[in-house]
Amino acid sequence: MSHFNDHLDDIVRQLQTGYQSSDLFFTRDGLERPNRNAIIQILNDFRQLLFPGYFGDEKPTRTSAPYFAGHMLTRIYEELCPQIELALAYREGGRTKSITLRAEEAASELLMELPRIQKLLLIDVEAALNGDPAAGSREQVIFSYPGLNAIFVHRIAHELYLRDIPYIPRIMSEYVHGLTGIDINSGATIGEYFFIDHGTGVVIGETTTIGNNVKIYQGVTLGALSTRAGLKLAGKKRHPTIEDDVTIYSNVSILGGQTVIGKGCTIGGNAFITSSIPPFSRVSVKNPELTVDDFGEKAYEASGNQQ
Numbered sequence: 001m002s003h004f005n006d007h008l009d010d011i012v013r014q015l016q017t018g019y020q021s022s023d024l025f026f027t028r029d030g031l032e033r034p035n036r037n038a039i040i041q042i043l044n045d046f047r048q049l050l051f052p053g054y055f056g057d058e059k060p061t062r063t064s065a066p067y068f069a070g071h072m073l074t075r076i077y078e079e080l081c082p083q084i085e086l087a088l089a090y091r092e093g094g095r096t097k098s099i100t101l102r103a104e105e106a107a108s109e110l111l112m113e114l115p116r117i118q119k120l121l122l123i124d125v126e127a128a129l130n131g132d133p134a135a136g137s138r139e140q141v142i143f144s145y146p147g148l149n150a151i152f153v154h155r156i157a158h159e160l161y162l163r164d165i166p167y168i169p170r171i172m173s174e175y176v177h178g179l180t181g182i183d184i185n186s187g188a189t190i191g192e193y194f195f196i197d198h199g200t201g202v203v204i205g206e207t208t209t210i211g212n213n214v215k216i217y218q219g220v221t222l223g224a225l226s227t228r229a230g231l232k233l234a235g236k237k238r239h240p241t242i243e244d245d246v247t248i249y250s251n252v253s254i255l256g257g258q259t260v261i262g263k264g265c266t267i268g269g270n271a272f273i274t275s276s277i278p279p280f281s282r283v284s285v286k287n288p289e290l291t292v293d294d295f296g297e298k299a300y301e302a303s304g305n306q307q
């Protein structure tokens with residue numbers, strides 16, 4: 001008899017105590033949580049639909065593409081409706097006719113947004129190509145870039161967030177966070193022509209607003225000032241606003257709901273910013289140990305003030 005077997009009953013009994021002492025594990029009959037694997041499958045279907053031929057086994061031709069799109073849209077709708085319904089019913093304590101209708105409405109509305117999302121993503125591909133000389137080609141950006149994958153998932157998840165669908169937007173954003181290291185809360189509002197280069201360690205908080213033509217590098221946090229107030233601050237503007245045409249270099253933290261980075265700013269690496277920066281400013285953190293004392297300025301001048 002192994003040591004483990006001597007303790008089996010006791011471990012089971014203690015785990016039962018943990019299960020019973022919390023509402024987390026057992027719910028009323030008929031309530032099921034949304035299925036994480038099904039949601040990941042739906043995201044994969046969205047990717048195939050928006051970038052046909054790049055992902056999955058289907059290789060639609062110009063002739064078959066309309067049928068492919070129709071098939072994928074129908075499949076996504078049929079998979080998504082029940083997941084949204086589960087999520088709403090779980091939050092609201094039971095399935096009702098009205099929940100079924102709301103789920104169908106949210107799924108339809110998301111699918112009706114897809115042509116607009118497709119256009120936005122093609123503009124994001126352009127931003128990556130123009131923003132990164134190492135990008136190689138549009139194809140490479142679509143196949144491989146973590147920034148594009150993260151913004152693709154975000155643009156889908158954000159539509160569900162806007163419609164107050166619980167759980168699913170977060171499952172989506174945390175899935176792609178795990179794949180890319182890029183954590184974009186589904187509540188963030190992000191404009192056109194957005195590019196995250198490299199991406200590892202990027203965090204974009206729930207109430208962040210980002211304008212058009214914004215480029216950020218790895219390690220950037222658009223965050224909130226630290227709090228212990230938790231849900232009391234839910235819904236309050238806690239994260240910064242980044243106006244159009246801003247570039248933010250690596251490992252910058254910009255924090256706080258009142259913090260606005262004005263149009264056309266360039267923020268040099270490692271800055272820690274908790275108050276607003278006027279439009280067209282160039283912020284650089286000087287390292288006193290560097291022997292070239294205008295390191296930041298020279299670097300910007302040498303690049304011809306390109307962003």
Ligand SMILES: CC(=O)OC[C@H](N)C(=O)O
Nearest residue numbers: 203204205222223224238
């Ligand atoms: C991105 C970030 O700093 O968020 C902090 C916290 N999760 C909030 O949403 O307030």
